[in-house]
Amino acid sequence: MTDVVLDVVSAVLILAGAGFCLLSGIGLVRFPDTVSRLHAASKAQTLGVLLVVLGAVLQTPAGKAPSLLLIALFSLLTAPVTGHIVARIAYRTDAVERRRVVLDELATRLVDEHSPDDRRRDGGEPDDRRPDDREPPSPR
Amino acid sequence: MTTVANIALVLVSLAGLLAVGRLAAGPGALDRVVALDALVTLTVVGAVLGTLARSDTTTGYVLVVLSLLGFVGSIASARLIERREDMR
Incomplete structure (x- = not known):
């Protein structure tokens, strides 16, 4: 059985x-x-x-x-x-x-993560500019 | 049980033929890696079914080694393809 x-x-x-x-x-x-x-x-x-x-x-x-x-x-x-x-x-x-991918979350994620890296690789100059960009709002 | 194992063996062999077709046709090298990986797995399944059909259990740990070799091989060839694409 x-x-x-x-x-x-x-x-x-x-x-x-x-x-x-x-x-x-x-x-x-x-x-x-x-x-x-x-x-x-x-x-x-x-x-x-x-x-x-x-x-x-x-x-x-x-x-x-x-x-x-x-x-x-x-x-x-x-x-x-x-x-x-x-x-x-x-x-x-x-x-x-x-074109078959409906939603590609990794692509936007990679763009977000790569952009600071690219700025740093350009000799650090854009990193120096960033605090300057932030300064004008503070006196107002 | 022998007939069941034989029927299953036919199904797995058909799947193996389809995987060989993809291995021959696959446009990219990664497609071939995927097809080869599936083929190794199907070989292991077929060997298990073969031992069941003939009721001899001599293959045993050979199949464990085969599945691990398939794993290492597909990882290595995938990394090789990645490096080759980086060179371009």
Whole structure:
């Protein structure tokens, strides 16, 4: 009885995981730019691996399970790191299709953060001018 | 359980074929990095399913090493691409 339940549960988990892998493969081919392809690929790396490994763990004897669980743990740890680094480099090397981006908060943020740096790099002269700009309001 | 593992293996292999297609077509180098990373993951999933279908558990920690190598490889090649773009 419990064997049948275990089999059904692990079959559902494995098929769902394999389905996620297939979906992420389809997304990898169909999606328009690097960042959205990254989004599709990470589905296989987290949910796909996790579901298949959980389904397989239910079927293996307890002595063999740790290596499978290590695979799941490492893919959960490494997928976000890879995704973060690849997405950051994609943004910086202009691999992102700008006209598809609805809201780009990073662009305004980068402009805000870079402008003081650029002033400082110009020899510090604009930094000297800044207090002068502030002075006229104070006597009034 | 063997039939389930075989069906899942077919699905994962199809996903792997699609990833190879993106690897061949991908316009940028970063697309290829993403496709290769997905391909390594799909290989690991396929190997897990293969051990399940044939019910031998000899692969074991080889798959852990493979997934970690895929991680290191994609990080390294992504950083390489970043540096190459900086040179321009």
